[in-house]
Amino acid sequence: MATHCCNLPFSMRPRQSHSDLESDMKYFQRSAILTSILLFSAALAPAVAEQSSGPSTNVAWTIETLNLLRSGDPERGAMLNTKLECVTCHGDNGVSTNDTWPSLSGQTAGYTFKVLRDYREHKLSGTQRGELMAYIVAEMSDQDMADIASYYAQYTLPPARIASVQEAAETLDLLGDPTRLIPPCSVCHGNKGQGSFPDFPALAGQSPEFLMRSMMDFKAGFRGNDVYSRMRLIAGTLTEEEIESLADYFAGKGIAVAQE
Ligand code: HEC
Ligand code: HEC
Known part of the structure; x- marks a missing residue:
């Protein structure tokens, strides 16, 4: 059985401690945006404690949402991926280079769109780094999210990480x-x-x-x-x-x- 999963006591904790986040962020201190996120996350702690109530998501698969998804422009998505520094953590074309952060390459556009909306609307604030993503996508419009979702969806899925028989x-x-x-x-x-x-x-x-x-x-x-x-x-x-x-x-x- 692989050992990489076993040292994850934090998976049972409702949100990140600042020290977890700080050690992740050490890699990215050259970036002004990401450094400001780190500072912001310290101020965020009390807000994170309040779980959002209400529906599990605000995304409904209406004709309007499906049309928005269809209108996704991968070229504009590529521009946003660079401009908003998604690439710093999620890797080139959305293939993450470490074992802990998710890859986005080849992800279905509908799911990427939905989860970005959920982050922005604080539906994932109980997860370890949900508020980090909420902050990162706070200024993105629905159209931005559809564009970036179509950008990742045009690539193949990431290569296998580990060879294992399960x-x-x-x-x-x-x-x-x-x-x-x-x-x-x-x-x-x-x-x-x-x-x-x-x-x-x-x-x-x-x-x-x-x-x-x-x-x-x-x-x-x-x-x-x-x-x-x-x-x-x-x-x-x-x-x-x-x-x-x-x-x-x-x-x-x-x-x-x-x-x-
Ligand atoms: C500082 C690092 C960092 C940056 C920058 C970043 N992300 Fe993330 N992202 C994460 C982490 C960590 C998670 C996993 C959160 C969790 O475990 O709940 C995540 C999760 C996601 C997910 C959900 C993946 C899934 O399969 O559920 C999407 C989609 C995503 N990010 C898109 C983006 C986009 C788009 C940008 C740029 C606007 C971006 N991220 C910038 C660290 C980052
Ligand atoms: C009835 C349909 C259904 C079945 C069966 C199902 N899932 Fe899921 N799963 C979902 C949906 C829907 C989501 C996305 C939830 C959301 O909106 O964020 C999901 C999300 C996930 C995620 C999170 C992925 C990410 O990128 O954040 C994992 C991991 C997962 N499922 C694993 C499994 C495994 C393993 C099984 C089999 C034991 C399984 N699922 C069976 C519907 C299902």
Whole structure:
């Protein structure tokens, strides 16, 4: 079993401590924008404590939203990706270079759009770095989000992170576990972990620690932006060992998808 997931006690904490964030940010101190985020995050602590109530998301898949998504301009998205410094943390073309931050390359446009809206509207403020992303995207318009979502969606999924055989995880992906009413992951996330329309995220080749953290956040209820609690219910039933194995399994799936 891989060890990279196991030193993640913070995955059970509702939000980042300033020291976690500071050590991440050391890499980025050359950037004025990112340094100001670091300062801002210290002032943010009391606000973070207030969980937003109300619906899990403000995104509804209406004709207007779908038309907005269709109007996404990848060239303008590329410009925003550079201008807003997304590239600093999410890597060139959205392929993250470390195991903890998510890749965005090849992500379905609908999911990227939805999660950016959710960050901006503080629907993910209970997660470890949700308020960091909320601050980063605070000034982005819906059109900006549609443009940048179409930019990442035009690339292939990231390459596989780790080579690992995870039989229990593969069974959960392909068959689920009817005895515990767990549907196969592939029903929603695609038979290759490539995601599907409108808001099912791609998992293949994703950063393993991020996958682990997301599932633990759903399980603990820190992340509640999933419509109809679809992921909260599933993650709540999975054991921590299964979650770790699933994180390794999907992180190892990338190349097969990317080569097609
Ligand atoms: C300082 C580093 C940093 C910068 C700059 C940054 N991000 Fe992020 N981003 C993160 C982290 C960390 C997460 C994971 C948050 C979590 O664990 O809840 C994240 C999450 C995301 C996600 C959700 C991924 C998923 O699969 O759920 C999207 C989409 C995203 N960022 C887009 C952007 C865009 C667009 C920009 C530029 C406008 C940007 N990010 C700038 C660090 C950064
Ligand atoms: C009924 C449909 C459904 C099934 C089955 C399902 N998921 Fe999900 N999952 C979702 C949705 C929808 C989201 C996005 C939630 C949101 O809006 O942020 C999600 C999000 C996730 C995320 C967070 C990804 C990210 O980029 O932030 C992970 C990890 C995940 N699912 C893993 C799994 C695994 C592993 C299984 C199988 C054990 C599974 N899911 C089964 C619907 C499903």
